[in-house]
Structure formats: structure tokens, C-alpha cells
Amino acid sequence: MTVRVAPPIAMLAELTHRCPLSCPYCSNPVELSARDAELTTAEWTDVFTQAAALGVLQLHLSGGEPVARRDIVELVTAARQAGLYTNLITSGIGLSKRRLDELEAAGLDHIQLSLQGTDAAMADEIGGYKGGYNRKMQVADWIKELGFPLTLNFVMHRRNQHQLPRALEMAEEMGARRIEVATVQFHGWALKNTAALIPTREQAMEANQMVADARKRLSGRLVIDYVPADYHSEFPKRCMGGWGSSGLNVTPEGLVLPCHAAQTIPHLDFASVRETPLTEIWYESGAFNAYRGTDWLPEPCQSCERKTIDFGGCRCQAMALAGDPGVTDPVCTRSPHHAALTEMTAAMNADSDQPLVYRSAPPVHADKDVQDA
């Protein structure tokens, strides 16, 4: 097989798994990286430099909560020095006005602010953090005052979908040019809350319509990027634009993943930036080559006209729902596993008053026996 591998465009740097929120839909792994296992400032700086040389143009600083890193300003400075377009993906919690000023001076290009709900009752219930919403609104005011380019990220599910119209208004009020309306995806911790959070089929259709209408109405004012409820879609998402095709992900301790949830696929081994150059990992590692291109695709994908549109969908979802990362994403209506998914989803929708299971904080030390409270 000769796949002409293009350089990556984007890198997600998960600076830490620490986070003041405990959202039930957190897509980070159930086992979080310990604080003392995180890459150092110097190690991240080197990763950013390597990434730029490899062809990465966009850097997303994420987590956990990236501003929980005390060196966040140094990291932004390093990213900009490497020539990367630098985006901070934050809940806003923990950002002071002074820290925002420092991030601005360091050259931060853009902020993506998450929104758990459009009022304190909803947002604080979902985030599991009382007072979080009010602090976020204060941060939004400062962002607007500074004129920071802003995207609002509304994470949508069955409990807060009715707040979508207000979320769109808030994006405009905050001066955002863009909003991401992202229906919850079920990876990592979120899988514990599928039944409680998955929208109904009716909700999914209603959301599609609301987004279509809003795009028309707000054309030229607010760009809307939309992630639909894929369990209710006809075809799977084009996950990562195709495995190992455009993006990579670095965990807090330096493992390099083809996607955020790839560690759920048991047969893959992941190289670390502590031992292997990023270029070698991107072009030569087994994990990145496992599902690249289309030669590996099973039926019904192999003979499907959509195979270069969605590349068989999401590998981690195939793993989670069908127990095999090498099969067609069960979300696809052409998948032999689709009927079982439809049945499961219907059963969940019928019995949705499940309590939310909040995620717990990561350990301080890598040695799991010495967990701090």
C-alpha cells in the first residue's frame, strides 16, 4: 500500500487533565493523567517547535482546563514563537483579568469558551461547579472588553437543547464571530452518561432544523459549526477528516494520538514525544498508519461510494459500540451493527431519567496508591 501522507494541519495539546468542572460528558479517558506526569514547559515548547516544522499550522491548547497550568502564558509565548495559530479552549474558570491581559500580550490568537448552559441553574448543574456560570460570564465580559477573537462552544444534549436559541443570542452579545453547536459525543467518561444525555430522535431533527434556520438568519454575522447527534444520523461523521490525515493529539504526559479517544482501541501502541520525534510518529508509527487511507476499510465501506467522504466513520465509536475498531461505524445505516444501535438508543430515550455521573479529578501523583484527596 502506498498512501501519500500529507503533513498535519492541526494539533490538540492537552496540557493537563486537571479541571475545576466535572462535566458528565467529559470525553477525556476514565483514567486521567496525574499532575506530576505532565510534560514540562520545556517539553511542550519543544513539541510546538517540532509540530510547526512538521507542518502544523493551528494549535489548540486544551485539557482539562488549560489555564490550570501555571505556565500557560509561557506556553502561549512558545507556541507563537514557533509560528503557530494559537487557540485556547477554556471553560473560563480560573482566568483572571490579569491573566487575560498576559495572554493577549503573549500573542494568543483566539479563545474558545465553552458554555454548559445559558443560565446558572443549567450550567452549574452540568459543570458540577456552583458559581461557575457567573465567573464564566465575567470572563466573557473581559474577553469582549479586550476585543479577543472569540468562539462560543455550546455543548448540547437532551437536557439543554431547548437553550440553543438563547446560546445563539449570547454568542452575538459576547461579540463572538463563531459558535460551535456540538451535540455531545460519547467517548471516555461520557459513555457513563449516554442514557442521560443522548437526545431523542425528535430532538435531533429539531436541532438540525434550528441550526439550518439560524445559519440563514445569521449569515455574514455569526458562523455556526454544527456537530449533529450522530447516533440519529444516516451516515457517520468524517472523524478527524480521516485517520492520520490532518490532525494529531498530544496527551498531558506526551503520548501522541491520531484522535482524542484513540486510547480506547486496545491493539494500538502510542509513542511518546519524550522518546520519539514527532515527524517519525506522524509518518511511521503503527498507530497513525493503522487506519490511514481506504485500503484497510471493511465491507460495506470498501464498495461504498461514500468511502472517501467519511472513511468508515469513527474508529473509537466502532470500538465502543461494536467492540471492533476495524468495522464500519455502527452509526451508519449500512452497518450490520446499526439495528442494534437503533434499538439501544430507543431504549435509552424511553428511560432517560438517569442521574448524571460526574467525573472525578485526576490524581496528583502517577503512582495511583498515593492519591491526594
Added chain:
Amino acid sequence: MIDADVIPEIPRGVRVHRDTVRNLWVLLAPERVLPLDDTGQAILDRVDGTSSFGQIVTGLAEAYAAPRDQIAADASEFLTSLQARRVLDLKS
């Protein structure tokens, strides 16, 4: 068609960047990388936040010895498409 006295401006959070790995010019914006061809790069090169659309078109027509109407139509289409994606402001 964009009015001659409208001033196009690349807003904060969007920048033109030389991609030395792929050897091309790109427009970097939130979650977007827009590759620029020679024409796009030549137009954006003249978008400085003070020159009007009319001045930009005149400059391009002189530099490339091309018919002004054709340049105006192409530049208007290009800049309008960027505005729709909120990666360019058109100030009237």
C-alpha cells in the same frame, strides 16, 4: 459588487501566513486554514484596513495591467466570500 468606498479589513484573530512546509500562502482563522492562490494573495496583500475597495482595485489593475472591471468583479467575489465566513470585515 462591493462599493468603491468600502474599506476591507482583516480582523483580529485572522492572519495571512507563509506556510513554508507546503510552500504556499494561507489565511489562518479560528478552526480554518484557507489556502490562498496567487490572486487571493495579491488581493489580501493590499487589504491594509485603510485602503478602500476602489483603491485596491486600481492598484491591482495597474500592477497586473488587467481590465479594471474584471479585477473588480473577481476581487469583490473573493472578499465577499471571506466576509460571509467572518474572516474579513467590510467597513462602509
